[in-house]
Amino acid sequence: MKGLILPLIIFCSSFSSLLANKLLIPMDESQTNHLKAYGFTYKVLQGEDAKVSWLLNYKGGSFLMEYSPIFSKDLLSKGISYQLISDQSASQILAEVNSESSNMEQATLQKVPKIALYSPKSASPWDDAVSLALSYAEIPFETIYDQDVLDGNLAKYDWVHLHHEDFTGQMGKMYTQKDQVWYQLQLQEDQQMAKKNGFSKVSQMKGKVAAMIKDYMLGGGYLFAMCTATDTFDIALSTLSMDAVPAFYDGDATSSNISADNLNFNNTVAFKDFSLILNYRVNEFSTIDSAPNYTQRPISEENDFFELNEFSAKSDMIPCMLTQNHQQVIHGFMGQTTGFASSTVKSEVTILAENESLKEVKYLYGQVGKGFFAFLGGHDPEDYQHFVNEEHTDLSLHKNSPGYRLILNNILFPSAKKKKQKT
Numbered sequence: 001m002k003g004l005i006l007p008l009i010i011f012c013s014s015f016s017s018l019l020a021n022k023l024l025i026p027m028d029e030s031q032t033n034h035l036k037a038y039g040f041t042y043k044v045l046q047g048e049d050a051k052v053s054w055l056l057n058y059k060g061g062s063f064l065m066e067y068s069p070i071f072s073k074d075l076l077s078k079g080i081s082y083q084l085i086s087d088q089s090a091s092q093i094l095a096e097v098n099s100e101s102s103n104m105e106q107a108t109l110q111k112v113p114k115i116a117l118y119s120p121k122s123a124s125p126w127d128d129a130v131s132l133a134l135s136y137a138e139i140p141f142e143t144i145y146d147q148d149v150l151d152g153n154l155a156k157y158d159w160v161h162l163h164h165e166d167f168t169g170q171m172g173k174m175y176t177q178k179d180q181v182w183y184q185l186q187l188q189e190d191q192q193m194a195k196k197n198g199f200s201k202v203s204q205m206k207g208k209v210a211a212m213i214k215d216y217m218l219g220g221g222y223l224f225a226m227c228t229a230t231d232t233f234d235i236a237l238s239t240l241s242m243d244a245v246p247a248f249y250d251g252d253a254t255s256s257n258i259s260a261d262n263l264n265f266n267n268t269v270a271f272k273d274f275s276l277i278l279n280y281r282v283n284e285f286s287t288i289d290s291a292p293n294y295t296q297r298p299i300s301e302e303n304d305f306f307e308l309n310e311f312s313a314k315s316d317m318i319p320c321m322l323t324q325n326h327q328q329v330i331h332g333f334m335g336q337t338t339g340f341a342s343s344t345v346k347s348e349v350t351i352l353a354e355n356e357s358l359k360e361v362k363y364l365y366g367q368v369g370k371g372f373f374a375f376l377g378g379h380d381p382e383d384y385q386h387f388v389n390e391e392h393t394d395l396s397l398h399k400n401s402p403g404y405r406l407i408l409n410n411i412l413f414p415s416a417k418k419k420k421q422k423t
Contacts, residue, residue, distance in 0.1 A: 002280040003379035019362040020084030024093070025075075027060035028326050031400040036078045037063065039137030044071070044414060045112045054107040054321070054416065055097050056313040061324030061409075064090060079399075101198035105313035106381030107321060113157065113222075113414035115141040118149070119163035129226060129380045129393075130161045133407045136395035146193050149209045154216040158414040164336070164379060166285075167210045167236035169203030170249045172228060172336060173283050199372075203245045210236040214269065224410045227335040230375040231288040234268040235276065248280040255352050269368050270375055274344045283336070290360040290377075291338035299358065304332035306339075306355045306362040319350050321416060322365055322374055322409050327402040332362070335379030335386070340364065353406075363406060374410055381406070 025037050041063050044050055046079050053064040065071075067084060075082045085093075097104040117131055134141050144153065144160075154160060166172045169190075177183045190202045199205040217223055225233060235244070241264070242255035258276060265272040274286045292298045297304075308328050310357055311319040332338075332355070339360040345351065346366070352374070353363035365374045379386045381403020398404065 021067055021087050022085045022090040024083040024085050025063040027062045032081045033079045033395040034405055035399050037080050039139050040080055042139045045109055048123050052109040054109055056107055056320050057104040058097050060326040078295055102370055103313050107416045109415040111415050113158035116144045116157040116160045117141050119143055119145050120145055120186050120189055122189055128163050130407055132395055133158055133404050146209050149212050150197055159222045164227035165229045167206045167232040169206045169245055201250045207236045207240050217371030220370035222414050223373040226376045227379045231337050232285055234271045235286055238263040238266045244276055245279055258306050270349050270366055271344045272346050288340055288344045289337045290341045306353050307331050307332040308353045323352050324409050325405050327400050330402045333378040333381050333384050337377055339377035
């Protein structure tokens with residue numbers, strides 16, 4: 001019997017080395033619930049000293065982490081595909097990813113970003129694609145609005161998303177909705193807040209809020225915005241010293257010097273060389289929007305697609321993280337701001353996705369001081385043309401949505417240990 005002890009020890013040692021000690025969550029077409037996978041990864045990062053490797057360009061941007069029996073139960077309950085692999089298999093994958101000859105990279109996720117959703121109290125949860133994505137993925141967030149910004153509370157958060165807000169103070173230029181309850185509630189909320197903080201008009205308060213959000217980025221904060229919050233943010237920054245609101249919305253005339261020549265493009269973060277649309281009956285703010293009129297979009301819904309640009313995972317890690325996906329060509333979706341005219345995008349801004357034939361930028365990224373921003377055009381990636389009071393999108397029916405993945409890439413981006421961009 002004693003002679004069997006040594007072979008048994010050797011066998012057990014060899015067997016243990018083959019045990020599944022690592023957990024791989026593939027994010028390619030084999031994944032059964034891409035959106036929940038982001039929420040699971042976020043939850044793992046909430047553990048003490050937890051780390052996750054985001055394998056950029058490996059099977060759609062897969063996640064690799066230490067295995068725990070608790071994880072398996074959670075993954076199964078959420079319908080997330082996963083693989084249990086040995087340390088040896090994990091080492092082989094990392095060797096492939098880290099190889100200088102591959103366009104892949106290992107990004108270490110090492111902290112849980114604290115998330116704020118900038119949104120009025122009067123807004124419904126389904127009004128905004130990001131709140132839908134966060135809720136479905138089960139990622140916690142706090143809701144803030146103008147008072148929180150004015151009180152200097154932005155510094156509490158790593159990541160701030162702008163609800164489809166109109167930072168020009170024109171209520172989205174939705175004058176046809178002025179008798180609707182939702183319109184009246186938000187107008188009342190904004191007017192009361194402006195008065196409380198010593199502003200004579202909502203537009204003045206919104207301009208101050210936009211400037212403070214920019215300061216938040218300068219100090220290292222990360223901003224994500226969609227739809228109207230993208231272009232109106234820069235419009236507000238470009239018109240801080242003038243009145244760019246028609247009398248219909250604020251009771252007095254616009255400044256006499258309103259023109260593209262007098263807009264302060266040095267103060268904007270993403271856009272330049274745009275003109276304002278001051279007619280209050282035109283449901284559009286400026287020439288930034290590449291599709292200023294729903295009925296005149298020069299492409300049909302069936303043929304509306306945009307393409308993610310490819311980046312070097314090793315030298316352009318940040319753009320690569322923001323574009324991780326299982327599809328490179330994604331069906332378009334409209335919004336009050338559908339996309340951005342290529343001619344208005346600043347040269348220092350990185351274009352993440354576009355429709356070159358339309359000269360339309362759909363998704364972009366840039367740096368402001370120590371911070372970052374990403375703007376995504378359109379309202380809802382799974383609702384081509386979303387209307388006011390329309391039923392909200394049920395993400396359980398779109399759990400593999402490539403458009404919603406773009407939103408959730410932004411959620412994990414602040415967690416990643418960044419490498420300096422070489423290009």
